[in-house]
Amino acid sequence: MSAVPTLRYLLGRAFGALVTLVLASALSFAILRVVPGDPARLIAGPLATPEALAALRDELGLNDGIAAQYVSYIGGFLSGDWGYSFASGADVSSVLAQRLPATLELALVAFVIAVVGAVVCALLATYRRGWFGTASKSLSLLGLGFPPFWLGLVLLLVFSSWLGVSPGPSGRLSSYLTAPPQITGFYTVDSLLAGDVVAFSDAVAHLALPALALAMLPWAFLTRLLTANLAETATSPYVVVVRSKGVGRWSTHVRHVLHNAALPTITSSGLVFATLITGSVLIEQVFDWPGVGEVLVGGIQRQDFAIVQAFVLLSAVVFIGINFVVDIVNGFVDPRLRVVGARSQP
Amino acid sequence: MTGTTPERVFAVDGLRVSYGDTEILRGVDLMLAPGEKVGVVGESGSGKSTLALAVLGLLGAGGRITSGRVSVLGRDVTGLSDRELDRVRGRDLSLVFQDPLTSLDPVKTIGSQIGEALRRHNRGMSKRDVAKRSVELLSSVGVSAPERRLAQYPHEFSGGMRQRVLIAIAIANDPAVLIADEPTTALDVTTQAQVMEVLEDLVASRGISVVLITHDLGVVAEFCDRVCVMYAGRIVESAGAAELFDRPAHPYSRALLASLALPGRSRSEPLEWIPGAPPAMTSLPPGCAFAPRCAMAEPRCAEAIPEPEAVFAAGGSPRWAECLRAGEVYDTHNGRVGADHGA
Amino acid sequence: MAIASTTSARRRRRSRDWQLVTSAAVIAGFVVLAVGGLFLQETANRVDVSSTLLAPGPEHWFGTDNQGRDVFARVAVGAGISMISASTAVGIGAAVGLLIALACGLGPRWLDALLMRLCDGVLAFPQLLLALAVSMALGASLVSATIGIVITVIPIFARTLRAEALRSRSEPFIEAARTIGLTTPHIAVRHVVPYVSTTLTIQVAANFGSAVLTLAALSFIGVGAQPPTAEWGAMITDGLQNALTGQWWIGVMPGAALLALVAALNVLADSLSQRTTGKR
DSSP, X not given: OOHHHHHHXXXXXXXXXXXXXXXXXXXXXXXXXXXXXXXXXXXXXXXXXHHHHHHHHHHHTTTSOXXXXXXXXXXXXXXXXXOEETXXXXXXXXXXXXXXXXXXXXXXXXXXXXXXXXXXXHHHHHHSOSHHHHHHHHHHHHHTTOOHHHHHHHHIIIIIIISOOSOOSOTTSOTTSXXXXXXXXXXXXXXXXXXXXXXXXXXXXXXXXXXXXXXXHHHHHHHHHHHHHHHHHTXXXXXXXXXXXXXXXXXXXXXXXXXXHHHHHHHHHHHHHHHHXXXXXXXXXXXXXXXXXXXXXXXXXXXXXXHXXXXXXXXXXXXXXXXXXXHHHHHHHOGGGGSTTOOOOO | OOSSOOSOSEEEEEEEEEETTEEEEEEEEEEEOTTOEEEEEOOTTSSHHHHHHHHHTOOOTTEEEEEEXXXXXXXXXXXXXXXXXXXXXXXXXXXXXXXXXXXXXXXXXXXXHHHHHHHHHSTTOOHHHHHHHHHHHHHHTTOSSHHHHTTSOGGGSOHHHHHHHHHHHHTTTOOSEEEEESTTTTSOHHHHHHHHHHHHHHHHHHTOEEEEEESOHHHXXXXXXXXXXXXXXXXXXXXXXXXXXXXXXXXXXXXXXXXXXXXXXXXXXXXXXXSSOOOOTTSOOSSOTTGGGOTTOOGGGGTSOOOOEEEEOTTSXXXXXXXXXXXXXXXXXXXXXXXXXXX | OTTHHHHHHHHHHHXXXXXXXXXXXXXXXXXXXXXXHHHSHHHHTOOOGGGTTOOSOSSSTTOBOTTOOBHHHHHHHHHHHHHHHHHHXXXXXXXXXXXXHHXXXXXXXXXXXXXXXXXXXXXXXXXXXXXXXXXXXXXSSHHHHHHHHHHHHHHXXXXXXXXXXXXXXXXXXXXXXXXXXXXXXXXXXXXXXHHHHHXXXXXXXXXXXXXXXXXXXXXXXXXXXXXXXXXXXXXXXXHHHHHTTTOTHHHHHHHHHHHHHHHHHHHHHHHHHHHHHHHO
């Protein structure tokens, strides 16, 4: 494979991502700036004085044309000026920065549970017919119907209230412990780095239930997707050819079938990670988890538009960015995609 | 191969295979002497491909061998576990599969797919040796610039080139027996000829026995020493290639040959066709499966599957056909078909 | 090989029939519940200070909440709210999506490119988040939440149906219709719409479940139905406070109903799509 088509592949993908980004930002601008009417009132909050409102309108450039407003909106976003959150009494950027590690830690752990669980279940379910495959298929079909916030509640009831094996909805750490010195912002990692085993096990215990509740939907979705793709790939003629070389069934299944079936799952995993970050909005309230979701819900209830706006646009940026990375990864997994204009075989 | 070459490198005895409740192979016998090339011909649905998969132990979900045995180099492989069979497949017995376009893993390099066959049966073979051997294999099947092409992916190869790669993979460990299941059907005619030539040279120089499964009688005529005609899951006639084309002894073989535009046949002769359709394997008659379509059928044909009747060509090799009237078919043949194929 | 798969295929088909019947029965059960809910409107919102936080029993099947309201009546009313809102959202989304798909599949190329880019823009947002933003912008209410869901559902329908519409163009009967000079709108209505209807049905079933779920999630966060309304998501929010002090039924019951309905819809969509892929 020569380098030129690879570079063209990259550039093509980057251009596509950029176009989507511009459209998405215009959309978020339209929804949260234009539709609600007077953004100054919404941003300043219900308690602002008329003078303050007038000053804010001027500052926001609301007297300019729509296009000019959009440009300054994007400019502000790019320079990290995401506005002031009156509900939290701080800059949106600092609120988000402070809250993000908790949400990311939760989302990452849920992501790992969902992906590893999906790969293991799908591989075993397609390797041998039997009760496991049936169970995995039924559970993943039902799993798509679980409201995560309700699942969190049920898990809390069962494991905390009734069995007493898990801490209640008390955030990331029991109140009698102090947070480990911040290095990564992830309590599980930081406590290990600080050598604090007590804090580590407490952090893991606090993380377990919300991560499970959050992982259910993406696990079910990925398991179904990967199982279907594995089952389809397993009937390909090249699988027979690989077996005819004397390669064992399991290693054929993992090295050839999984590799070929993985592409749609990798694509979806990227999207799944992005939805996990938004999904945590639904979970954090249940577990009193001090993440972005909690301030977001608080912001919604108090009509604090600045924080919602920043979060929505930021999510779109992350979403598009992840899609771009996934495209690149796919290019490595499937050599056929690297050729410009080539389409994967039907 | 082992020190003493057995008389038969490969033997199938009374092999029966069922998928669910349906019997697809109904007692197949097949024998190969060292270096022999046997063609198995028949219409699609006659069980040819099932035979290929069954002898390799790769029938897949739902299919199973109900009775009979397959032996490779004198060793019964039907009773072996899947893991034990893994040591036989690709080493003693290997496969060239139907469609070259879908028979290679699209996301692995050609080099890794050839190397996989080598490493599987030669534990501890060094990386350099694998690469060296792969280059030799590729050039032996006529792929030019083999060093460069090892790093390429299947989609960068043409159909004919992919089939050559598949042949290279199949002969990587110098197997005793090669099963070639419709190796050229997906290729265009010129490429077909080239690929068959490569295959012919290789098996001749390495003494590999070949089972060539095909519906293409032209390929069989050129390549095979012996032909087995398959119909509805049984081999109904077995004969030397030249003898069969010259004088078939089973009505089905005769009809098959008559329906074929072989070279040397005059254009004015009309092509014949076989009335009716191949029978559904779920509802076979108790007797000869061909009887309902056979012009020579008698009431007794429907009673039981006929015993193979030995027919002897004058001074030729022993041959047989599974027909009550085989001798008659043989004697009355007007010899017009395939007259040029004796030599 | 074709014969090989018939017996296992038959077995699979039988289990699909079973799936179809069960899920349809559960959904029918919810329809009955929702109709019953029409007569329970008054009960559902009757505050009774003397009987707050009662456990499930013969008097109150699902117990009562912290204001003494009957949880079963509220779940029944919520069934109607969920199904009506979700079917409105999916119905409008499907109709608009179909129009876009027809315009893309049969119209000029530039229109196709433009509309698909717009869909990409909408799809760039996680579904829940976009619905949340729209609903908040319009002022939190059940109607706003429904509109928010409509906007996220349109591009899903547009994309899948466009692919089908494009495929239909190469079908012989459509080419024939073009050749004999039928107009594009005529072809669209008489030939392309029936062609895509199978995919449309499956998509409706699949999106119905996720619409019910999204609606509950929006109400749970506070941008959907507002508190006194007996919406399932809002009821779960309500139940959170009491759940860990022992009154689990207030939050668990509406969630169990939500799970049962969404799971039944997903199973239905799954067996419908299995059925048609078998035929194709």
